[in-house]
Every structure is written in structure tokens, then in C-alpha cells.
Amino acid sequence: MTDLLDRLNTSLTPGEFAALLEGIYEHSPWVTEAAWPARPFATLASLKHALAQVVREAPLEAQLALIRAHPELAGKAMVARKLTAESTHEQGVAGLAHCSEEQFETLQRLNAAYNEKFGFPFILAVRGPRSAGLGRQEIIDTFTRRLHHSAAFERAECLRQIHRIAEIRLNERFGIEPVQGRQAWDCAELLAGHSDVEGVLTVTYLTEAHRACQAQLLRWMQDCGFDDARVDAVGNVVGLYRGSDPQAKRLLTGSHFDTVRNAGRYDGRLGIFVPMIAVRELHRAGRRLPFGIELVAFAEEEGQRYAATFLGSSALTGGFVPAWLDQTDVDGTTMRVAMEAAGLPGTLQAIGAERRDPAAYLGFVEVHIEQGPVLNELDLPLGIVTSINGSRRFLGEVIGTASHAGTTPMDRRHDAALAVAELALAVERAAKREPDRVGTVGIVEVPQGSINVVPGRCRFSLDLRAPHDDARDALTTEVTVELARIAERRGLRYTLHETLRAAAAPSAPDWQARWEAAVSALGLPVHRLPSGAGHDAMKLHEILPQAMLFVRGGHSGISHNPLESVTDDDAQLAVDAFRHLLEQLA
Amino acid sequence: MTDLLDRLNTSLTPGEFAALLEGIYEHSPWVTEAAWPARPFATLASLKHALAQVVREAPLEAQLALIRAHPELAGKAMVARKLTAESTHEQGVAGLAHCSEEQFETLQRLNAAYNEKFGFPFILAVRGPRSAGLGRQEIIDTFTRRLHHSAAFERAECLRQIHRIAEIRLNERFGIEPVQGRQAWDCAELLAGHSDVEGVLTVTYLTEAHRACQAQLLRWMQDCGFDDARVDAVGNVVGLYRGSDPQAKRLLTGSHFDTVRNAGRYDGRLGIFVPMIAVRELHRAGRRLPFGIELVAFAEEEGQRYAATFLGSSALTGGFVPAWLDQTDVDGTTMRVAMEAAGLPGTLQAIGAERRDPAAYLGFVEVHIEQGPVLNELDLPLGIVTSINGSRRFLGEVIGTASHAGTTPMDRRHDAALAVAELALAVERAAKREPDRVGTVGIVEVPQGSINVVPGRCRFSLDLRAPHDDARDALTTEVTVELARIAERRGLRYTLHETLRAAAAPSAPDWQARWEAAVSALGLPVHRLPSGAGHDAMKLHEILPQAMLFVRGGHSGISHNPLESVTDDDAQLAVDAFRHLLEQLA
Helix, strand or coil, X not given: CHHHHHHHHCCCCHHHHHHHCCCCCCCCHHHHHHHHHHCCCCCHHHXXXXXXXXXXXXXXXXXXXXXXXXXXXXXXXXXXXXXXXXXXXXXXXXCHHHCCHHHHHHHHHHHHHHHHHHCCCCCCCCCCCCCCCCCHHHXXXXXXXXXXXXXXXXXXXXXXXXXXXXXXXXXXXXXXXCXXXXXXXXXXXXXXXXXXXXXXXXXXXXXXXXXXXXXXXXXXXXXXXXXXXXXXCCCCEEEEECCCCCCCCEEEEEEECCCCCCCCCCCCCHHHHHHHHHHHHHHHCCCCCCCEEEEEEECCCCCCCCCCCCHHHHHHHCCCCHHHHHCECCCCCEHHHHHHHCCCCCCHHHHHCCCCCHHHEEEEEEEEECCCCHHHHHCCCEEEEEEECEEEEEEEEEECECXXXXXXXXXXXXXXXXXXXXXXXXXXXXXXXXXXXXXXXXXXECCCCCCCEECCEEEEEEEEEECCHHHHHHHHHHHHHHHXXXXXXXXXXXXXXXXXXECCXXXXXXXXXXXXXXXXXXXXXXXXXXXXXXXXXXXXXXCCCEEEEEEXXXXXXXXXXCCCCCCHXXXXXXXXXXXXXXXXXX | CHHHHHHHXXXXXXXXXXXXXCCCXXXXXXXXXXXXXXXXXXXXXXXHHHHHHHHHHCCHHHHHHXXXXXXXXXXXXXXXXXXXXXXXXHHHHCCHHHCCHHHHHHHHHHHHHHHHHHCCCCCCCCCCCCCCCXXXXXXXXXXXXXXXXXXXXXXXXXXXXXXXXHHHHHHHHXXXXXXXXXXXXXXXXXXXXXXXXXXXXXXXXXXXXXXXXXXXXXXXXXXXXCCEEEECCCCCEEEEECCCCCCXXXXXXXXXXXXXXXXXXXXXXXXXXXXXXXXXXXXXXXXXXXXXXEEEEECCCCCCCXXXXXXXXXXXXXXXXXXXXXXXXXXXXXXXXXXXXCCCCCCHXXXXXXXXXXXXXXXEEEEEECCCCHXXXXXXXXXXXEEECEEEEEEEEEECECEECCCCCXXXXXXHXXXXXXXXXXXXXXXXXXXXXXXXXXXXXXXXXXXXEECCEEEEXXXXXXXXXXXXXXXXXXXXXXXXXXXXXXXXXXXXXXXEXXXXXXXXXXXXXXXXXXXXXXXXXXXEEEECCCCHHHHHCCCCCEEEEXXXXXXXXXXXXXXXXXXXXXXXXXXXXXXXXXXHHC
């Protein structure tokens, strides 16, 4: 790799540079040529980033030309038109040369519909996130799904797929394999084999599948060389890799392995595998760092089986709520009984003993998929979290007067739904007023609404988040004042009940700086963003300095969904960044 | 009556005038004094109207003073403060002097809460719509309900109640009893004794209760002197009062006696009783008009048991849809079987024979409650319908991208509910742009909406109406163009399916003029308004000139609800107007 990178960095002309990268961007040497001024490239990752930037900054027509330079999937072009050797190879890996007649016809139909709708061919990196080739059905499903997108979105998605195609081609050209990234990816794939429900991924607290996950994680930690690995009193799987001085402080890290219903494979879990594989590398090299590494695979974060969100990390902070033990699941099983059935002590004493002494730890770091669209859209594999947003949630109802849709003149209505409509748009405006604030009206319902009745009631929810508690509260005030104004103006009343208030957890500056240094060292730009979602780090924030690293998710960062996706290359960069952070502490 | 009216009309000073009306407006002779310039009054109705106008046009402070001049209900004031003889009498009629201790305490609590919220006492015409006195529980229920209103609404409602109190006092002062109005009211009360469901009023097509109503209507028509009364092939009850020339053309009139579920007592039915009682008066006087009167109590208008709205009137226009016979109700009973069980032939031949020959009729008139707030708010007992609005209805869904409410920045969302929010407000704006147009988004729902998920889908409905088809279509175009714009701007797609398109039925000018003349003759202002709801007249419009008269409904004209209300005085005016219309044709 260093050899080719050296030649690129010392190339004397754009043409010479482009020649070295011929075929990376399909029939489009202008992309590589335009990256020439960005030399020297510290890493392959920075070259990839520079190429993506060239395309981002190119005029729309050039972007479209790049897309159109690509062949159709399994298209007649495969026969009639000269494909690059790369395209032929890739479509072959995906098995597209061996389509059934029906699949072939489906693909032709999809090709035609897609071209008709968007005016450019459908582009998909058929080698997929693991570079191993997507299945034919998966390709057809993706195609079908993407046909529903808007033109602007698909144009951007095709370019992202083109970058992924280029990434895989560059890896091969450079003889690079994201080995640890693939290990993380494969762990996620294997762990997803355990589920409460056949056919989809659902792992809730202390079910059979959950305990199978525990056992698997325990085994992996042992295999990776952790000195100690155990299931703790609440079911967390805790691995310890001792430092050169066994009494030295420890770095605490980890994330959760429970899932929502019909989940993706990376939410939480990637933040277990990345440190696990980093420790494996230390162990393989026979290295001890001057500090210990304690990895916790948290048993419960999602609050699915019991309303006890962040149960796993709460045990470490001393925040386990005693009343949780008496909560029942849908089958009436109390948490205490579930714990005992899982071989846990199920006593507050044992749980209390899991509380960590902050003095024994350096801090807490967590790697997590972004679960949002930002990094995906910006073509950035990694992002540095500035703060876990504070949030407030409300459930409310506007009460007006149900009346006849035909006989009630417009100026004599007290329409509850119109008030919620105004409110939802006011939430959007208020959130947009400052960066990093978000506001959502996720529930909107006119109960028993009828086509010909002016809505007398309208239920709604509010979810308001901001990186600091004062910004969160300011947003809340703006929204609630506006609600009162709307109700007054329209002659309506309303109820509004707060159902959740979570404090923001700003990253500890020195720990955030370590992630930034790690990302920089990989040759990638430092992109800072808040975390809109809650994470275990939010709990650990109560007792330790913390900072998080985000990893780009595919499909616009969709999460809590089987489409959740991370590439082997991005996982590799996460492992590299984690190892760099360890070195900074050494 | 004439005597007192004469004295009022010839009173020389406002003081003299007010003295004659002392006590009509509680401790507030200024109301009557201010009506003095409006003399002469042709009728008691016009005096009542003039008094209401004085209050409408009075400054807010004077209106509040009028309200505050009234005693609390069952208040300590009954003992401690001097009540007018009228108030003492009225509260006595309502049984408020004989409250149980619990009821008395409830009323005190309500009085306190009401005064606290609004700053004026709760006013209710405790003699009620039949002038006979409301029950104590009914008073407490009304009180409890009205506590939820806005201050502006309650101020207006108190003034309306004050006018009703004044109306009843004036009737007694003038020795006037709305005899035919009470007959109509009592018929409604009696007919409401038949219901498909215990405890609420529900009468759907050809049920046992429905057939009991038929039998009752048949008996009443016979008792009122109709020459012929029969149940026709679809279950309509048809009465004929022959003209002096039995071959003469007939006036067709009537309305429906089926109801929605949990209905009010006047919707449709008032339009049967008013002509019935008018005929009774003709019969009592031994009078024959030069034309026949054919009254049809339509068996089906609401489309509740079967999706066959306007079935009753369709039989008269030849619009009965043959496929209706094979429709099934929720129990799987076909309409044909239901007809046979009800003793009807259940054949298309028999139904076809009910088709009317337009040449045999002068036209169709229908009296109906307004089912809207306009007349109630304007203190007008009667209104003249200009057109039955044409309407179009749609069901639609906006499809965006469901995403994490925390992690999806505001500028990267495709929120389906926000598009529907914009649409609903656009519908409101578009409808308001021209008089008499209405637009409603009655169904709004984010399916499986979650507090922390950006809505990926949002279902909605559209109901658009206008007095003419071109205005209705223009409104539709405005709204659908706006929907397309919103979806384009927000990167969303949508579906939109038309579920109903009904043509407008403008009133025949000469028939509308007859109603106007009748209302004028009663000493009332002519107020024209469109009908937002559909009515049997809309069907008859296809074969005959038609025009409708609206009667004010209480409680802001609420309909399809047990609170639906009409006063004996307003029903009397409707009978008077109908009789006047008959005289115009004589």
C-alpha cells in the first residue's frame, strides 16, 4: 500500500495520478484527476475522502454523467456494451451472471422503471457492506425499495454507492483488507443468529436468546485474551484486560447487546466488538498497556421487556431502581423471577455490589453507530460526539368542538387538528432556529376521526432535544408558549403532560479531544455532531468523564430497523481509531 | 297579544315602552328601552329579534352587566338576595327549590368554579326548549359541560340563554303559547322512544324500531287528517292530503326518520312533523287547497345499516340502485331479506313503481334543522337555504421516511405528518378565501406513531364543499395543487383517492323566494345560507324544483348528537312559515 500511495503522492501531473487510479471511478478519470491537488494523502482513507469530495463539489451535470457512466444491473449492456473488468467482476460476485429467468426479467423491469423515473441507471455496490457480494434477492429488494425515493435522494444515494464501489476497488488495488472491520462485522452477523422471534432480530432482557448472546460474548472475550470475563449481577458481560500494573486505573468502555424489536445488527453491539477486537490485537502482540481495559457488554439499554431503560449501565452507576425488580413483563413475570431463572442472584445487595468506584477508572468511551443520516450524507466514516442531547417528551391533547364538516362555517370552527397542525409546524420552525436542536411531533391522531366531522380532539406528542439543558428548556418554552397562543387564538383547550426529562451529557473535553486526534491520525476530517439518541454513555456520564465516537450507518443511517448497515471499511476505521485512543493513553 | 303589541308600538317614550316590558330582561330595563326606536313590531317574533339585536350591539361591558344581573342557579342568592319574581318562578319550575343536599352542593361547587373561570354567573334558561322545565340532573350535566368552554363562547351562550329566558317571559306576558311548535316537539320526543339500542337514539333501516316508527308516523298522518297514508315499497311513509281538485298537482314535502347512531331527535324528523301539523290545521279548519300535499317520511337517508345513503328519496327519483338489494348489513342480512322481513315486496319492479312523475308535482320543499351554528350564533330562528353545497371527498396518505426523532437533523427529514399539517392549514386558508366554502381534514393519523420517531406515513381525509360545482372544483384544485407543492418541497410522495363527488343543488329561485316571503311575513329578517350537509332535497333536485327552510338548533347547532335541540318557539315559527308558503300557493 505504502508503495502505491507514495507513487500517488509524488505523481507529477493529474494525468499520471489518474493513470494510477484508472478504473476506480467507472469511465470517469476526471474524478481522480481532480483529486490530484489534494496530495499528499496520509492514508488510503484520506484518498477515499478526497475522491468523494471531488464528486460532492462537482456540478450536477458532472455527477449525473458519473452515474450514467455505470452499466445497468444485469442489463443487456452486460452483453452489448463494454463493461469495465471491475464491473463485470463485481456483478459476477453478486451472482448477477447467474440470475434465474424470472429474476433477470424483474431486474429488467426495475431498470426500466428506475430509468424512466429518474433518468439515470440504478447504482448499487453489489459487493455490499462486507465486500462479499449481496444476494440476488437482496439486490432486487433494495432496487424495489429505492424506486420509491425522490430523485434528489437517489442521485445522492447513487453517488454514495459509487464511492463504495470505488472503495472496494481501491482496497483491492492497494492490496488492503479491512480484517478487523470484517471480524466486527462477522461478530454482528453471528450474534444476530440469536433472537426471541424467528426471522427477525429481537433480543430482550434475559430471554433465552439474550442468555445465548451472553454466553457467546463471554466466549469471545475469553478467546480474544481478556484476563477475566464474567456475567455480572444484572446480566452484563464484563471483560477485563489487565494493564502492566494490575492496580492501575482502567479505561471503561462498552455498549449494549439487547435490541429493540425487529432490530438492526449494529446498534450497541458494534461498541462491544470494536474494543474486543482492539484487545485481541494487544493480546496477539503480547502487549500490556499501563492501564487496564474493562469492556462491558450491557445487558439492557432499550427498555423493551421491562420499562427499565439503561438498566445495565445503571447497575454500574448505582442507579439501579429497586422497584424495577417488581416490574412485570407482558406475561406477568417479574424482573426478580426473570433474573433468578437466568441464574442471577436477583437481590439488591448483589446488584449494589456492581457499582463502580470512579476513582478506579480513567473514563468511559463508547463507540456506536450514528443512527442518523449525517455522516452518510457527508461521506464521512466517523464522527465525534460533542454531547448526548438532553431531551423532554410530552403527550398532549387539544380539545375543540367536533362539528359537522358541511354545516360549520370556517370562521365558527374550533378544530383541534388544525391547532396540532400549527403546533407541529411551530416545533419544526423553533427547532430549526438553532443548530443541533431537534423537535418532533411523532404521534398525531384525531381519535375516531371521520371524513365529515371537524376534529373535536387531537392527540399529539412532543419530543424536544438539544445539546445542553438550557437550550432544551428554551426550545420547550418556545413550543409551549406557541401552543398556548394557538389554543387561545382558536378558542381551544389542551392538556400537556411531561413523560420524560433527560439531562444532556456533554462530552468531557479531554476525551473528546482524544477521539478527534484518533480520527485525524486516520487522515480523516474531524466532524463533530451531537448525539440525538440516548446511550449508555449518558448514564456513565453521571460518574465518569465520557466521550463517544460515531460510525456512519448506510441507508441514511437508518436504525432500529433490519436495514441498519455498517461497512467492513468503516468498522475497520472504528477499530483503528479505538486503538489510536488506547495508544494516546499509553 | 295584539293589544299589548299595539301599546308597545304606540308607546311615546322609551321609558313607557320599558315599563310595559318590565322584568323581561333581569334587572336590565336598558335592553328594552334601547329597542324602542325599532317600533313598530309586526309580530312578537320581531320584538324578540329586536331585543336580541340590542344586546348583540351593546358594548361588551353592558353585555357582562346583563349577565351579572342574573342570580346564580340555586344560589345562596335565592335566599340572601332579592330575585325577580320571574327568576324565582323559573327556578321553581325546574325543581331547583327541591334539590337534594348533594345536588345543591354540586350546584354550589359548579357555581364557584364557573364564576372563578369566567367572572360571571352561569346562565341557563331552566325552563328549557319545551318551556316545561329541565330536570335537575340535566341542569347539572349542562353546567358541567359548559364549564369546559372558552370564555368568549360562554359569554355568547349566556346571552343566548338570556334571550330564551326573555322569550318565555314574553310568551307569558303576551299570553302566547307555541301550540303547534310544542306538538312538533312532542312528536319528536315520542318518536325517539323507539330505538335499536337501549338508552340512546338509533333507528336504522327496517329494524324493529324503524318499523315501530313507520307505524307511529302512519297513525299520526291518519290522525292529522291525511286522506291517504301508506308505507311504500322501500318503507317510506307517504301521506296525501288531497287538493280541492283531486287531479291537481301536488306539493311534495318531507324529510327522513331514520337516524345516525346515538342521534338527536330532530334531524330529518322535524321536516316530517312541521308539514304534518300544518295539514292538521287545514283539516281542522275543513280547508282544501287548490293543490294536494304529499308528505313523505323517508325511510333511509343516513346510510347506516347499508351503504345506501338517500335510499328513501332515490326510490322517488328512480335512482334506486339495484345492487343495493344484495348489500349485507353487519350481520350478513341482505337488504332484500330485510325488506321481505319487514313485509315489503323487495322487488325492483315494486320499487320502480314508486318513481314520481315530475309533471304531477309543483315542487319539493323540505324543512330541516340547520345542523350548524350559524342561526344560533346570529340569534335567528329561521334561515333560507340558497343551495345544498356540492362536495368532494378524498382519502389520502403522505409517505415520507420514518427516522429517529433524536438523530435526524431537522434539515434531513422527510416528515409525512408535517406535510399533512401544512395541507390542513392550506385547506383552511383556501376555504376561507371565498364565502360559503368549507374544507375539512377530519382524519389525521400517523399509523403506529411513536413519540420518538419522525412520522414516515400520515393518513388524512379531505372534505371540500361549495354552493356550486365550479366553486367546489376550484377549491379542490387549489388544495390538490398545494398538496403536490408541499410534497415536492419536502421530498415526499402521496396517494389521494376520491371517495365521493356530489353535485351542488342550488335552490329553485321561485321556491326560495316563497320561503323568504314566509319568513318576512313572520316579522323576521331573511337570512340566506348554504346547506353544508346533504339532504333528501338534494335527491329530489334531480326531478323537481326544490328549496329548503332551516330551523335554528341549540348548543351551537350540534347535530348527530343527543344534544341536538330545537325550541318550541322555533318549531312554531317553522310551522307558521310552512303554512304561509301553502297560502302563497293557494
